Amino acid sequence: MKISITMSLNFWKYILIILSLYGLIFLLINITLWKSWKNHLVSALYKDQNGIQSSNLSETHQAFHHKRTPYCPHLAQPLSPEEELEERNLLDLIAWPKPPSGSESLYLSQTSDPVHSRFTIVNDKNWSVGDQLEVQVQLRDFKGRPKRYGGDLLLARLHSPQYRAGVAGQVLDLKNGIYYARFSLLWEGSAQVDVVMVHSSEAVAVLQRLREKRFDRVYFSSIFGQGNHFEKTICNMCLPPDQEPLCNFTDHRTGEPWYCYKPKMLSCDARNNHAMGGYTKDIITKEEALLFQSGKNIKVAIRASSTDNINVLALTKEAASRRREPVKLATSGYYYQDLWRPLGGISMRHFDKAFAITLCLNNKSVYMYGDSTMRQWFEYLHSVLPDLRQVTLNPKPVGPFMAVDSKHNILLKYRFHGPPIRITPVMTSELRYIANELDGLTGGPDTVVALSVWAHFSTFPVEVYINRLRQIRKAVVRLLDRAPGTVVVIRTPNPQALERDVSLYNSDWFSLQQDTVLRAMFEGLNVRFVDAWQMVVAHHKPHNVHPPRAIVKNMVDMMLSYICPDLTGNQSRQ
Known part of the structure; x- marks a missing residue:
């Protein structure tokens, strides 16, 4: 029992x-x-x-949900719930349409071919200033068959050699092989449409895989020295910890990671410099390499099916009274007579005379931080201001540089951002993070901060770029809180000349995604943007990572217009 x-x-x-x-x-x-x-x-x-909306030239679509995959899991710093949410939203914002499953095994003949593709001006009519022009683009493969999915990277421009005018187009991907490019008609007279395929959708898929999986595409080095003994080791934001002991050079204030393999005979404290190591080769297959051929499927023009020209008439009062309000395009400005004319309320001043620049910068300190595209601004101002004397005579282009006009109490400073930076050897004492530099500024109405951070982050997962911008943004907020009158100007990324190898490390696709992230992260703050992306796309000069002087002048004039606005509201030349 x-x-x-x-x-x-x-x-x-x-x-x-x-x-x-x-x-x-x-x-x-x-x-x-x-x-x-x-x-x-x-x-x-x-x-x-x-x-948060994309203001770039390609309207992206959320093609899949993102899951955070830290670029270096064993070193990744935890994010706050707000930061996790922001990162997820940013990744959704730049989500790009993926080719269908199995497309990675396609032959080249089945991929996008700009030569067989065509564009057509929609609803040809009597165009007037203020209208919107719409162009349909049909992508085809190398056998002339229409593509059935999207994801190609296209750039579009409407321009007039006669008036030295140009405006960037906004590209909409219908994800079925058809794209629409839309333009604001902003000047009277002739205008010509240009559409360029930067990369096929299949090539973009390769670039996306490289960004997420091969952040070792570029590597760096440092020399450690003591007495007569020197050792050179590999450095990066993330290094495999199971190969050799690591030296941890993570910045204590920002938490930005940086590591070098420990030298055999020296301590980590013996690190002397930082330098570009090189580019990792053979990172794509032979089949994938066919997707990156200069003159064939990288930055190749797409021809018009009939005409690529229109004539824009002056807007009459009668036409204006009958016109309905058009859909507003994400157009920040346009060129006319090679002069940038911004839209959206800011009045542009063109500083053609050195005395006008001097008058604007009188009693001001201008701090420029970032990459070599920001150094161009320093070099431009140094070349046009007669009373400016460069104090630091650093022969290396990396800087830092300082120039002073004691007569008018003008101070210009330029400093490169902290690693990752692909540069000639520089002393470790010169490696400074922008966030830390901003925290050291007093700020105020006579202080100007100009920032450009993008080109050296293209070989890393986008989370790395987001984290760097987040640290800079926090410092900008702190600066504006203690000195609200400080002028902060941010230069956006820009397209550049592309060949096969350049595409794998610095493609316009990487830059376009950075452009979207940058604008979204600083949206709502009291900062000003210089839209380098549209200023380069709209100009008649060839794309270059370092835009030609004519474009740089317009960029600097844009910055000066923010510092010394024209209160009359008119475009002016001085």
Whole structure:
């Protein structure tokens, strides 16, 4: 009897344990679903409230959900819930349409061919200033067959050699091989449409894989020295920890990671310099290399099916009274007579005389931080201001540089951003992070900060770029809080000349994605943008990572217009 009762109790005991386990599993599943639903709800509310929208030339579509994959899992610093949400929203914002499954095994003949592709001006009519021009682009493969999916990277421009005018187009991907390029008609007279295929959708898929998986595409080095003994080791933001002992050079204030392999005979404290190591070769297959051929499927013009020219008439009062308000395009400005004319309320001043620049910068300190595209601004101002004397005579282009006009109390400083930077050897004492430099500024109405951070982050996962901008943004907020009158100007990325190898490390696709992230992260702050992307796309000069002097002048004039606005509201030359 006792045995029977004991067996019965054990039976019900096991039943209760099993039921408890099922209940626990059910509870965990519901908690997970609740968190997932809650995150999606918060994400939707965040986007709705903040209105983060892409202002680049390609309208992207959320093609898949992103899961955070730290570029170096064993070193990744935890993010706050707000930072995780922001990162997820940013990754959704730059999500790019993927080719269909199996396209990685396509032959070259089945991929996008700009030569067989065509564009057509839609609804040809009598165009007037203020209208919008729409162009349809049909992508075809190398056998002339229409493409059935999107994801190609196109750039579009409307220009007039006669008036030295130009405006960038906004490209919409319908994800079926058809694209629309839309232009604001901003000047009277002739205009010509240019459409260029930068990369096929298949090539973009390769670039996306490289960005996410091959952040070792570029490597760096440092020399460690003591007495007569020197050793050179490899450095990067992330290094495999199981190969050799590491020296940790992570910045204590910003948390920006940087590591070098420890030298055999020296301590980590013996590090003397930082330099570009090189580019990793053979990072794509022979089949993938066919997608990156100069003159064939990298930055090749697409021809018009009929005409590529239109004539824009002056807007009459009668036509204006009948016109409905057009859809507003993300156009920041346009060129006319080679002069940039911004849209959106800012009045542009063109500083053609040195005395006008001097008058604007009188009693001001201008701090320029970033890459070599920001150094161009320093070099331009140094070349045109007669009373400016360069104090630091650093022969290396990396700087830092300082120039002073003691007569007018003008100070110009330029400093490169912290690693990763692909440069000639520079002393480690000169490696400074922008966020730390900004924290050292007093700020105020006579202080100008100009920033350009993008080109050296193209070989890393986009999370690295987001984190760097986040640290800079925090420092900008702190600066504006303690000195609200400080003028902060941010230069956006720009397209450049591309060949096969350049594409794998510095493609316009990387830069376009950075452009979107940069604008979204600083949206709503009291900062000003110089739209280098559209200023380069709209200009008649060939694309270059370092734009020609004519474009640089317009960029600097844009910055000076923010510093010394024209209160009359007119475009002016001085």
